[in-house]
Amino acid sequence: MGQRIVIKPVTRVEGHAEVTIQLDDDGHVADARLHVTQLRGFEKLCEGRPFTTMPSLMARICGICPVSHLLASAKAGEQIMGVQVPEPAIKLRRLLNLAQILQSHALSFFHLSGPDLLLGMDADPQERSLFGLLAAHPQRARDGIRLRQIGQRIIELLAGKRIHPNWVVPGGVTTPLTVAARDVMLAMMPEAKEIVLRTLRWFKASLENFHDEIRTFANFPSLFLGLVAADGRWECYDGRVRVVDAEGRIVADQLDPTRYQDYIGEAVEPWTYLKFPYYKPMGYPEGMYRVGALARLNISNGLGTPLADREWAEFRTLGRGAVLSSF
Structure with a gap:
């Protein structure tokens, strides 16, 4: 049985x-x-509502990444109206998005993954938690809390509140950046940079402890999909779609994201309400693809700053040197 x-x-x-x-x-x-939980019902909530209210409503999809849904729905509204967003507003939106990436990745790395990475995959489950991390590695835990706090503070300074802001609207943003807020952000940057570099040094040194996990965890062939700039560099606000295969070969490039239905299909299975997106030219399940931080590093030609590009170049030497499937 x-x-x-x-x-x-x-x-x-x-x-x-x-x-x-x-x-x-x-x-x-x-x-x-x-x-x-499979069905949230947000699509149904949108029906019959003015599209100008979508950003503040869609931000409620998630309390960790509300900025992503805020920006996506505002940009959809701009396509409906056919308006161009002023360049200063685009720069402020980009800053808001980067602040979310900072706080969200800090949460994921330190709070969600940290107990496994620092305490060991086989540690007592009762101790393998954020509280166990605080007891065993207080500095690492404090770094994670502080880095996320900095990201959340930048969101608050720009958008008025840290969770579910409604500062981004179709056409731009509702308020400009003040000099006082700018100065507070600039003052936090050296500390944030030092935390990131300190954590990166530790993480690279710790990879020797996880040979088996790297070999087996999420290590399977797939496509990778994300946005890139015109020159192929990492992009997280605008850009066009690039698809690469498990060997790092570009399958498709500079696809128009507004025409995603031309090349992205959704498969269904009898045992779930969730849908399974796939790259149409390859069919399902062969066209299954991954998105997210790993995919963005795998598909891009670089990140755009000297320090980040050096780390990205080192990342590309891992695994087979083309794409990395695990961590």
Whole structure:
């Protein structure tokens, strides 16, 4: 009959989840399922509402990355109106987006991944948590808290509040950057940079401890998809779509993101309400692709600053030198 293992709740996730694992008679995994809230209903909430209200409504999709949904919905409104956003507003939006990336990645790396990386994958689950991290590695924990605080503070200085801001609207932003806010941001930058560099030095040195995990964790062939600038550099606000394969070869480049339905399809499975996006020319499941931080590093030609480009070049020497599938 085998055995059914239930892990409930799954901790260190942004939401609520559980895992069920079905073992066969020989003790091998026959099936595994991750259970999460599938239907949020935001598309239905949009129906019949003025498009100008979409940014503040869509920001509520997530309390960790509200800026992404804020920007995406505002830019959709701008396409409807056919307006050009003033360059100063674009720069402020970019700053807001970078602040979110800073705080969101700090949360992911230090709070969600940190207990595994610092305490060990096989550590006691009761101790392998943020609280265990605070006890065993207080400086690393403080660095994570402080780095996220800096990102959140920049969002607050720009947009008025840290979570679910409504500062971005179709056509621009609602208020300019003040001199006082600018000076506060500039004063925090040296500390943020030092935390990042200190953490990067530690993380690169610690990779020797995770050979097995790097070899096996999320290490599978797939496409990678994201935005790049016209010269192929990393882009997170505008840009066009690039797709690369598991060997680092460019499959498609400079695709118009507004025409995503021409090249992105959505497959369905009988056991879930979730949809499975794929690159249409390759079909499903062969056209399955990954997005996110790893994908953006894999698809880009560089990051755009000397310090970041040096680290990116070192990253590209890992694995097979083309793309990295694991961490």
